[in-house]
Amino acid sequence: MNERRKPYPFDRLEPKWQTVWDETRAFHAPNPGEENFDSKKPKYYVLDMFPYPSGAGLHVGHPEGYTATDIIARYKRLKGFNVLHPMGWDAFGLPAEQYAIKTGQHPAVTTRDNVAKFKAQLKRIGFSYDWERELNTTDPAYYKWTQWIFLRIYNSWFNPETKKAEPISTYRGEDPDSVRLAYVAEVPVNWCPELGTVLANEEVIDGKSEVGGFPVVRRPMRQWMLRITAFADRLLDGLDALDWPLSLKALQRNWIGRSEGAEIEFPVVGSSRCDDRTPQHGVPTSIRVFTTRPDTLYGATYMVLAPENPLVDELATEDHRRAVADYRAQVAAKSDLERTDLAKEKTGVFTGAFALNPANDERIPIWIADYVLMGYGTGAIMGVPAHDARDLEFARKFDLSVVPVVQAPGKTPEESVGYVNDGIAINSPLLNGLVREAATAKIIDWLEEKGHGRRDVRYKLRDWLFSRQRYWGEPFPIVWRDGKHEALSEMELPLEPPPLEDFKPTGTGEPPLAKAKDWIRYSENATRETNTMPQWAGSCWYYLRFCDPTNDRRFVGEEPERYWMGGSNDEARMTNAEKMTKPESSGTSSFDIRHSSFPAKPGGIDLYIGGVEHAVLHLLYARFWHKVLFDLGQVSKPEPFQRLVNQGMILGEDNRKMSKRWGNVIDPLDVIEIYGADAFRCYEMFMGPLEQMKPWSMKGVEGVSRFLARVWRLMMTENQAGEWDLSAAVQDVEPTKAQQKITHATVKKVTEDIESLSFNTAISQMMIFVNAFTKTEVVPISAMRTFLVVLNPFAPHITSELWERLNSTGNITDQTWPAYDEKLLVEDEVEIIVQVNGKVRDRMKISLDATEEEVTVAAFANFRVQQFIVHKKVQRVVFVPNRLVNVVVK
RNA sequence: GCCGAUGUGGCGAAAUGGCAGACGCAACGGACUUAAAAUCCGUUGGGCUUAAACGGCCCGUGCCGGUUCGAGUCCGGCCAUCGGCACCA
Numbered sequence: 001m002n003e004r005r006k007p008y009p010f011d012r013l014e015p016k017w018q019t020v021w022d023e024t025r026a027f028h029a030p031n032p033g034e035e036n037f038d039s040k041k042p043k044y045y046v047l048d049m050f051p052y053p054s055g056a057g058l059h060v061g062h063p064e065g066y067t068a069t070d071i072i073a074r075y076k077r078l079k080g081f082n083v084l085h086p087m088g089w090d091a092f093g094l095p096a097e098q099y100a101i102k103t104g105q106h107p108a109v110t111t112r113d114n115v116a117k118f119k120a121q122l123k124r125i126g127f128s129y130d131w132e133r134e135l136n137t138t139d140p141a142y143y144k145w146t147q148w149i150f151l152r153i154y155n156s157w158f159n160p161e162t163k164k165a166e167p168i169s170t171y172r173g174e175d176p177d178s179v180r181l182a183y184v185a186e187v188p189v190n191w192c193p194e195l196g197t198v199l200a201n202e203e204v205i206d207g208k209s210e211v212g213g214f215p216v217v218r219r220p221m222r223q224w225m226l227r228i229t230a231f232a233d234r235l236l237d238g239l240d241a242l243d244w245p246l247s248l249k250a251l252q253r254n255w256i257g258r259s260e261g262a263e264i265e266f267p268v269v270g271s272s273r274c275d276d277r278t279p280q281h282g283v284p285t286s287i288r289v290f291t292t293r294p295d296t297l298y299g300a301t302y303m304v305l306a307p308e309n310p311l312v313d314e315l316a317t318e319d320h321r322r323a324v325a326d327y328r329a330q331v332a333a334k335s336d337l338e339r340t341d342l343a344k345e346k347t348g349v350f351t352g353a354f355a356l357n358p359a360n361d362e363r364i365p366i367w368i369a370d371y372v373l374m375g376y377g378t379g380a381i382m383g384v385p386a387h388d389a390r391d392l393e394f395a396r397k398f399d400l401s402v403v404p405v406v407q408a409p410g411k412t413p414e415e416s417v418g419y420v421n422d423g424i425a426i427n428s429p430l431l432n433g434l435v436r437e438a439a440t441a442k443i444i445d446w447l448e449e450k451g452h453g454r455r456d457v458r459y460k461l462r463d464w465l466f467s468r469q470r471y472w473g474e475p476f477p478i479v480w481r482d483g484k485h486e487a488l489s490e491m492e493l494p495l496e497p498p499p500l501e502d503f504k505p506t507g508t509g510e511p512p513l514a515k516a517k518d519w520i521r522y523s524e525n526a527t528r529e530t531n532t533m534p535q536w537a538g539s540c541w542y543y544l545r546f547c548d549p550t551n552d553r554r555f556v557g558e559e560p561e562r563y564w565m566g567g568s569n570d571e572a573r574m575t576n577a578e579k580m581t582k583p584e585s586s587g588t589s590s591f592d593i594r595h596s597s598f599p600a601k602p603g604g605i606d607l608y609i610g611g612v613e614h615a616v617l618h619l620l621y622a623r624f625w626h627k628v629l630f631d632l633g634q635v636s637k638p639e640p641f642q643r644l645v646n647q648g649m650i651l652g653e654d655n656r657k658m659s660k661r662w663g664n665v666i667d668p669l670d671v672i673e674i675y676g677a678d679a680f681r682c683y684e685m686f687m688g689p690l691e692q693m694k695p696w697s698m699k700g701v702e703g704v705s706r707f708l709a710r711v712w713r714l715m716m717t718e719n720q721a722g723e724w725d726l727s728a729a730v731q732d733v734e735p736t737k738a739q740q741k742i743t744h745a746t747v748k749k750v751t752e753d754i755e756s757l758s759f760n761t762a763i764s765q766m767m768i769f770v771n772a773f774t775k776t777e778v779v780p781i782s783a784m785r786t787f788l789v790v791l792n793p794f795a796p797h798i799t800s801e802l803w804e805r806l807n808s809t810g811n812i813t814d815q816t817w818p819a820y821d822e823k824l825l826v827e828d829e830v831e832i833i834v835q836v837n838g839k840v841r842d843r844m845k846i847s848l849d850a851t852e853e854e855v856t857v858a859a860f861a862n863f864r865v866q867q868f869i870v871h872k873k874v875q876r877v878v879f880v881p882n883r884l885v886n887v888v889v890k
Numbered sequence: 891g892c893c894g895a896u897g898u899g900g901c902g903a904a905a906u907g908g909c910a911g912a913c914g915c916a917a918c919g920g921a922c923u924u925a926a927a928a929u930c931c932g933u934u935g936g937g938c939u940u941a942a943a944c945g946g947c948c949c950g951u952g953c954c955g956g957u958u959c960g961a962g963u964c965c966g967g968c969c970a971u972c973g974g975c976a977c978c979a
Contacts, residue, residue, distance in 0.1 A: 007928080247894045247974090254893060254975060261979085291979060304979095339977095346977085369977095376978045383979090389891090390977050460978055615974080686914070688903060692896085693972080700902065703914050706929095713929090761904070764913035771913090774930090833909055838960035840909050878959050884908055888959045 007709035008716075009724065010676030013801040018126055020800075026813050027077075027128040029084050031548065031560045037082075044081040045564050046072050047543055047641075049610025049618070050088045052535075053114035054095055058121045059658055060666045060684070060696060065609040065647040067684045068757060070127045072607060074793035075754050077128075078817040084564050085128060086546040088135035089115050092143075093535040097472040100503050107472045107503070111138055121668060126677045126796055133549045137538030138472075142545065144494030145555035146537050147477040151487050153628055154182040154478070158230035165631035177484075181227045181628065184485060187465065191219035196507030198469045218332075221509060224467035224476065224531060228624045232256050232459045235623055241602050243643040245691070248615050255616040257460025261292035262444050264382065264453035266303060268315065269354040269363060284311050287355055287366070290377030290458050293384065294447070295439035297359045298428035299405035300382035301395070303366045304348065306374040307331045315366060317352030324349055324368060331370045339370055346371055346394045357382075358452040359430070359443075369394060377458055386417045403427055406436070464621065466534060469511040471503040473532030481526040497532070539618055540625040543605060543640060555634075562636045565604030603642025604635075609690075612646040619644070645757060648693040650684075655695045666696055678795035679705035685759035685794065704763070708798055710770050711791070715784055715802055726805055727779070735780040740824055742772050743783045747820040750790045759794070766791055781806060786818045833884035834859050836868040852879040859885045 021027060030037040046069050051062060073085035089111075096107040096114075115136065122129070135142055156165045157179040168176050177183065190199040194214035204216050228235075236256050239249045265286045287303060305312055307328045316324040327349045331339070348369025357364055371390055372381050385395035386404040395402050407426045408419040416423065425431035430446060431439040447453035467476070475495050477488040488495060498516035506514060513530040514520065520527045541555070548560040619641070626640045651657060652664025659665065671680050683701040688694045716724045735743065746769040753762035769787060773779060785808055792799040792812050803812035826848060832855060834842040842864040846855060856877050859865055865887060872889035879885050 245895095250894055251974060257975090257978065259978075289979080293979080371977045371979095373978070381979045388979070390979075393977095458978080460975090612973080686902085692903095694902070697902070697915070699915050707914085709929095760902090761913080764904075767913055831909090835908080835960075838908090838958090843909075876959065878908095880908065884960090886908080886959055 006676075007705060008712035008798070010678060010708075010797065014124075014126065014677050014797040017797045017800045018123060020811075021128070021813075022131075024811075025132070026811070027073075027083075027085065027130050028132050029082055029130050031557075032563045033559065041080055041082045043084070043564060043566070044073075044076040044607075045084040045566075045605045046076070046607045047085075047546070047605050047609075048087065049608070049614060050090050050539070050542060051118060052090045052093055052095070053111065053118045055099065055110065055114055055117075056660075056665075057114075057117050058668055060668050060671065061650040061658060063122075063125055063127075063668055063680075064650055064684050064690070065611070065645075066122070066127055067125070067681045068645075068647065068690055068759065069607065069609050070681075071685070071754065071759060071793040072757075073128055074796060074813070075817065077813065078789065078792070078815060080816065084133075084546065085130060086133040086135075086549075087122065087127070087129040087131070088133075088542055088546070089118070089137065090535065090539050090542070091115065091136050091138040092473045092533075092538055094470070094472075097470060097503055100472070108138065111136075124669060124672055124677060125680065128796070133546050135542060135545055135549050137542065140494040140496055141552070143474045143538065145545065146474050146533070146541070147493050147495060148490060148555055149541060149625065149629070150182065150474075150533070150537070151477055151490065152632060152634070153226060153625070154180055154487055156181045156628060156632065158227060163234070165628045167632070181230070182466065183225055183227065184222060185225050185463075186220045187223050187225065188218040189221045189223060189465065190216045191221070191509065192216045195505060196509075197505035198509060219509075223465055224529075226464040226466045226624070228464045228621075229459060229461055231624055231627055232258065232461050234627060235461075235620065238602065238623065238627075238639055242639060242641070243601075243603075244641075245644070245646060248612065248619075248644065248646065251615045252620060255461060255620065259292050259458050259460075261290060261456060261458070262294040262440075262447060262453050263288055263290050263378070263456040264294060264297065264358065264447060265451075266355040266358060266364075266382065268366075269356060283353070284314055287311060287380050288378045289380045289382045290456060291382060291384075293387065293440075294443045294453070295425060295428075295431060295434075295436050296384045296387050296405050297357070297382070297443055298425075298431070299384040299386045299403050300357050300359075300364065301362075301385060301401045301403055302364050302383040303355050304369045304372045304381050304383055304394070305351075305366065306372045306379040307368050307370055308374040309368070309379045311380075312351065312368055315351045315353040320350060320352035324351055327368065334370070346390070346397050348394065348398065350398075358447070358450070359428070365400070367394075367398070375462065376460065387420050389418070389420065392418055405431075464624075466537075467531035468534050469505065469509065470532045471497065471500060471512040473534065474537055475513065475532055476529040478529040479522045479526045480529065485529070486526075495528075536618060536621050540622045541629075543608075543622075544629075544635065565635060565637050565640075566606075601642050602637060603639040604637040605641045606643060608641040608644045609647060610644075611649075615646075646691060648689075648691050650687070651693065651695040653696050653698065658696075671698075671701060675701050675705040676708070676797070678798050679708055682708065682763055682794050686763045688760055690757050690759065707763075707767050707770065708795060710774060711795075712798060712802070714770060714773055714779060715806065729777060729779045730781050730784060730806065731778050732782075733778060733780050735783045739773070739776070739780060739783055741827075742769055743786055744820040744824045747786065747790055747818050748822075748825065751817070751820070754793070763794065766794075788812060789815050789818055830882045832882070834862055834865060835884060835886040836865060837888060838886060841865060841868055848882065850882075852881075855879060855885050859887060 032039065048066050048069050069085065073083050076083045091111045096110050099105065099110050100107045137143060137146070155168050157168050157171050157176070158181060159166045159170065165181060168180060171179055173179065190204045192199050192209045192214050195209055195212060198221065199209055199216060208214060209216055236253060236258060239252060265288050267286045268284055270283050287305070289303065312324060312328070346369060348367045351366045351368060353366045354363045355366055356362065371394065372379065383391040383395065383400070385391040385400065385402045387406050392402065394400070402417055404413045404416045405425060405427045406416060406419060406423040407413055408416040408423045411419070413426055422436040425434045425439045431442060434442060444455050475497050477493060477495050478485050479488060497513065498519035500512060500516055502515060503512050505512060511530040511532065513532065520530060522528050544556045544561060544565070547564040548557040551557050622640055626635060627638060629635045630638050649657065652662060652666070654662065654664050656662050656664060668680060679701055683704040686704050687700065715727055715730050717727045719725050746765050749765040750762045753759065753765070784806060788799045788803050789812060800812050828848055829845045830848050831843050832846050833840055834844055842862055844858055844862065846858060856879065869887060869889045875888045875890050877885065877887055
């Protein structure tokens with residue numbers, strides 16, 4: 001025994017029950033058609049964001065969401081659901097590779113050790129995962145299917161007519177490679193010369209490498225891209241029907257960044273399109289720009305191209321060539337940070353060339369400036385200084401003309417310079433007098449008619465840079481022959497990486513896999529792709545694999561997918577009357593899908609809990625893959641995650657973010673050693689609302705631990721020998737009316753609070769329950785049994801043990817969640833609040849459902865009321881049945 | 891700058907428009923004990939009134955206004971903190 005006396009023997013009973021659960025496969029969820037599958041039960045899929053198993057192990061922040069989902073999973077099982085509650089490992093990625101470079105230990109070895117450590121920690125907390133479904137993204141049996149899905153994406157294109165992904169075979173154009181959803185492009189990447197490698201955006205912080213702090217520059221390289229932008233609108237629209245936090249939807253919408261406007265063509269002076277001068281060789285005919293304000297076209301007094309825009313070479317005139325080249329070199333040397341620093345002054349140079357404003361045929365100068373980005377729109381803008389803050393700053397600095405074309409309400413045209421909101425068009429012959437909306441519509445019609453432009457939509461979202469120059473990731477199932485890429489056949493999957501000894505970056509930007517000369521050589525005239533996939537790949541579909549983790553013929557079996565992800569094809573036929581239960585489908589199916597959530601929802605997973613840090617990357621990428629698979633008929637729902645909740649971060653006791661740096665990291669196992677897993681779980685939930693950020697407090701754990709000890713002593717007493725026996729106070733008697741009331745009130749409150757994920761208040765209510773019973777001499781066993789079941793999802797070990805000690809039948813995990821009877825909650829008499837002018841002056845006991853008249857009479861007879869209304873005129877009496885009466889006097 | 895979230899005791903927090911601070915922590919007092927720990931019981935937002943107690947009164951949910959018989963809660967405007975995006979045309 002520890003120096004410290006345990007308040008109750010959790011150190012013995014917790015491992016005992018964990019073993020029992022393992023041995024009896026208590027939380028194994030059979031699939032449809034498997035042994036013990038009960039098709040009459042509804043399904044519930046509750047998922048955690050699976051962790052990256054780092055060397056440091058879990059800290060107390062990780063299990064917060066895991067505890068919440070575990071409570072839900074255990075609750076839903078008691079409620080009679082088939083619950084899918086799995087766990088796995090997102091184990092490809094940088095840290096393991098970095099560690100390998102440092103120590104020479106193979107990433108597979110570190111991964112195995114780290115997984116073992118994480119799993120031991122999770123098991124000690126007593127989570128009810130179905131460990132038979134455990135998966136690992138680095139397992140060839142898993143990434144075989146990651147590669148398989150990649151091939152599906154590679155072999156698909158986005159048909160703009162149907163707005164769907166379709167097999168590439170339906171594409172009728174010349175060059176299928178130009179439309180594939182996975183394609184190769186030369187794109188600027190984050191190249192870190194010091195590390196000799198390319199970095200992902202998230203590995204670059206303030207223009208420097210996260211590892212080592214070395215400078216990072218932009219450099220074009222051949223990369224694999226996924227055409228996520230084709231799905232921008234569907235990713236945007238799909239958000240509406242999801243039960244996600246509004247703030248999270250806002251983050252995704254913001255990230256996708258849809259802007260409506262027009263693409264407008266400006267003819268270049270001196271080109272063949274423009275007859276005011278003799279055509280010059282090499283000068284482009286026109287420059288296209290994107291604008292959200294086509295209504296301000298008459299105010300476009302200059303143009304700006306991004307310095308990197310390839311048109312610049314041809315546009316720059318002889319006498320400006322030098323200045324342009326200097327400026328471009330200057331910009332290229334800048335880091336991303338310097339370039340996007342808002343505080344800095346606008347810079348730019350004139351190219352010497354001119355364009356014509358298509359609206360009024362004015363000659364306007366063409367500049368280059370780094371405030372225009374190559375990566376957005378067309379890499380060129382029309383400068384409308386009068387109605388855009390950035391353009392105005394630029395125009396003032398370089399003395400360009402400013403023409404107001406929108407009049408602000410109540411202002412003169414001159415005063416309207418700098419006004420960026422809606423107003424009335426002026427100085428715009430075609431548009432004068434129109435409000436913004438009408439002006440926009442009219443100018444676009446005019447542009448389309450004249451062939452100068454068209455309506456257009458642009459997105460901030462870029463295609464997904466999908467290749468990494470890394471060792472520890474999924475190899476691409478692609479070979480190169482005569483400079484062209486082609487897919488491996490599915491028969492050749494999984495494609496395993498070569499067993500490299502040296503994972504170090506090559507220094508040239510070539511991936512480490514290039515070092516495996518034998519592996520690369522695919523055939524006489526074909527070589528393997530040497531890039532690997534990013535860490536996000538494995539997490540894009542792991543929730544599907546959990547439905548059917550050992551299937552070796554498909555990435556997920558059709559039937560398990562339809563069952564756990566909830567089916568969709570007959571969704572449309574469902575009526576409200578059918579609500580929770582789905583009708584028998586075609587008959588080929590061995591199960592009914594009974595829904596836990598309202599059936600017409602697009603998402604398959606009933607509840608997904610994880611950190612907000614995945615708001616835009618993982619959650620967007622996974623939705624994208626899911627939509628491709630949905631279009632290709634591989635999955636049954638258009639969205640993966642119906643209800644999503646972000647748990648808040650847990651801070652250290654010092655209110656700072658937990659980190660090694662502050663020395664405030666808390667290991668769950670240290671807490672469990674002292675207070676036990678049940679106390680740990682309950683404290684995690686008692687701290688405050690799940691979504692909120694909140695600091696850890698060991699004193700708080702102690703308080704919750706005291707609560708559990710009181711639960712224990714409510715039913716157990718310690719004998720002379722120091723052993724715990726069933727307390728004599730626990731008797732098979734009818735609970736009193738008051739006891740019955742608090743029992744039912746507790747069941748009601750806990751049920752409702754679990755449904756709304758308000759675990760902290762559920763625990764408060766259970767504390768109130770225990771406090772009430774601590775004072776009684778006879779403890780009715782029936783009330784205790786009921787209580788143990790509602791406490792079970794929170795504190796599964798102690799409740800299992802007490803259930804057994806009370807000589808109850810069966811295991812507590814097989815019980816049915818208790819119902820509550822509203823009738824038992826109401827009393828014959830209610831307390832009514834008596835107010836005068838909205839201030840509480842007294843309370844009165846009065847019979848339930850007393851009429852307004854009865855209550856009013858009683859109120860006026862009340863001594864305290866009389867004190868306050870004497871010499872005053874009663875104006876009205878407000879009556880709320882069973883609640884309050886308010887006498888308003890003057 | 892834009893978008894979003896949050897502001898309630900000494901602390902973590904509760905509160906369908908109807909008793910602000912449930913529950914827990916900390917603190918203080920008491921019981922038990924030779925003593926301590928543990929446990930149990932009680933007090934605990936601020937001010938005023940009172941010899942004290944009881945009782946009573948006033949104020950109090952970031953700030954200012956509004957709606958309402960009644961506002962922590964609804965509406966408008968500010969301020970502060972945190973998070974995301976950021977020259978996105």
